[in-house]
Amino acid sequence: MRKIGVGIIGCGTIADVYLTNLTQHFEHVEVVAVADLFEEKARQAAEKYGIGKSGSVDGLLADPAVEIVLNLTIPAAHYSVNKQILEAGKHAYCEKPLALKYEEAEELAALASEKGLMCVSAPDTFLGAGIQQAKALLDSGRIGKPIGFTANMTCAGHELWHPNPGFYYKNGGGPMFDMGPYYLTALSYLLGPIRRISCFTASGRPVRNILGTDTPSEVPTTYTAIMEFVCGAVGTVTMSFDTWDTSLPLLEIYGTEGSLYAPDPDSFNGPVSIYDGSKLKGIVDAVTEPHPAKIIAMVTNQGNCKETPDMLFPENPEHRANMRGLGVADMSRALIDGRPARLSTDLSLHVVEALNAFEISAKSGAAYEMKSSCSPTEPMGRDWALWEIR
Ligand SMILES: NC(=O)c1ccc[n+]([C@@H]2O[C@H](COP(=O)([O-])OP(=O)(O)OC[C@H]3O[C@@H](n4cnc5c(N)ncnc54)[C@H](O)[C@@H]3O)[C@@H](O)[C@H]2O)c1
Numbered sequence: 001m002r003k004i005g006v007g008i009i010g011c012g013t014i015a016d017v018y019l020t021n022l023t024q025h026f027e028h029v030e031v032v033a034v035a036d037l038f039e040e041k042a043r044q045a046a047e048k049y050g051i052g053k054s055g056s057v058d059g060l061l062a063d064p065a066v067e068i069v070l071n072l073t074i075p076a077a078h079y080s081v082n083k084q085i086l087e088a089g090k091h092a093y094c095e096k097p098l099a100l101k102y103e104e105a106e107e108l109a110a111l112a113s114e115k116g117l118m119c120v121s122a123p124d125t126f127l128g129a130g131i132q133q134a135k136a137l138l139d140s141g142r143i144g145k146p147i148g149f150t151a152n153m154t155c156a157g158h159e160l161w162h163p164n165p166g167f168y169y170k171n172g173g174g175p176m177f178d179m180g181p182y183y184l185t186a187l188s189y190l191l192g193p194i195r196r197i198s199c200f201t202a203s204g205r206p207v208r209n210i211l212g213t214d215t216p217s218e219v220p221t222t223y224t225a226i227m228e229f230v231c232g233a234v235g236t237v238t239m240s241f242d243t244w245d246t247s248l249p250l251l252e253i254y255g256t257e258g259s260l261y262a263p264d265p266d267s268f269n270g271p272v273s274i275y276d277g278s279k280l281k282g283i284v285d286a287v288t289e290p291h292p293a294k295i296i297a298m299v300t301n302q303g304n305c306k307e308t309p310d311m312l313f314p315e316n317p318e319h320r321a322n323m324r325g326l327g328v329a330d331m332s333r334a335l336i337d338g339r340p341a342r343l344s345t346d347l348s349l350h351v352v353e354a355l356n357a358f359e360i361s362a363k364s365g366a367a368y369e370m371k372s373s374c375s376p377t378e379p380m381g382r383d384w385a386l387w388e389i390r
Helices: 015-024 039-049 057-061 075-087 102-115 129-139 165-169 174-191 278-286 292-301 326-337 345-364
Strands: 004-009 029-035 053-055 068-071 091-094 119-121 146-154 194-202 207-210 213-216 222-229 234-240 251-255 258-261 273-276
Touching (some): 004 015, 004 057, 015 029, 015 039, 015 326, 029 039, 029 057, 029 326, 039 053, 053 057, 057 075, 068 075, 068 326, 075 091, 075 102, 075 119, 091 326, 102 119, 102 345, 119 345, 129 174, 129 258, 146 174, 165 174, 165 213, 174 194, 174 234, 174 251, 194 345
Parallel strands (some): 004 029, 004 068, 068 091, 091 119, 146 234
Antiparallel strands (some): 146 251, 194 222, 222 234
């Protein structure tokens, strides 16, 4: 099979998992070059992962062996690096977000379209078995028409673990720009395009301890929003770096016939279950006269209707692994097979607009009406799983 040459710009924290996966798991992908602002970091990564070439960004972009460039720089550099990649005639696959501003993302999408290139951004976690399973269940009508949802990412802040966490509290950081993409990509993939967003923000700890220095955050650290999707579903989203503990679900979707408990959109798999509402609905529909005690007894007797449906992907420890790079592998395979990549420019652009919409709505106090749209691809079937590609 033809191999697609991938070049990586940005050899920091997240580069390790991409390099591990892309050099080991996909026989149609070959990482041919790495680059970083600090060329020594690229040299070290090349040595560790056995990559033939390392050096400057300009050198990597001029390399004819590179077809796809994986942009793993910090968010503030995404737009300019993505633009350089497209201008060099290469496909761009960027860590999230595609760009900080919607106008910048629109410009990138237009440039990509003009040049016949792909320009997309992570996350690719929605290509994992968990969200794929959820999508297959939703599309098969297992919970009926989606009516509501809740999506929540609440933690105490990334300075707890990241070796260089300053960028999380600068413009383009914060819980919405950093973690929102996982939840918004999963929601847009599962429910389709967003219609409007109304958001409120708060800052629990506006001054953060960044590597021993008190640093004021440039962005709010808690966002709560109400979202309406074009399909009619409405729900709440909370992204917070101010929360010490919580019992909120990560992602649940409520339909006319039941509820769907989805796995963490920031991971590639996890339990997916369904609450079948049909028995309860039967009881509710059968009520002919007020008789609360009888109804309560009947409802209680239903026990737990939560069930784990047949898994689309058979249980496999690899499905739980951090498989970052799956989107790059799919994009490579799309180039070979002459089909669109599952992670589309439309979806990445829609998510950037939504990220900005939370900020705009919180500042203006008004709901933001989305301009862009996206068309989610079909879930992968049992017969086709990127996991199996070696
Ligand atoms: N760290 C994580 O666990 C994690 C998880 C998921 C996604 N991400 C995303 O990955 C991206 C990178 O995060 P990170 O944690 O690896 O950051 P990092 O600061 O550890 O690494 C970024 C690297 O990019 C290089 N760089 C910055 N600007 C550059 C430019 N203009 N040209 C070339 N190189 C440049 C830096 O020198 C550095 O080596 C971010 O978009 C982040 O949101 C990170």
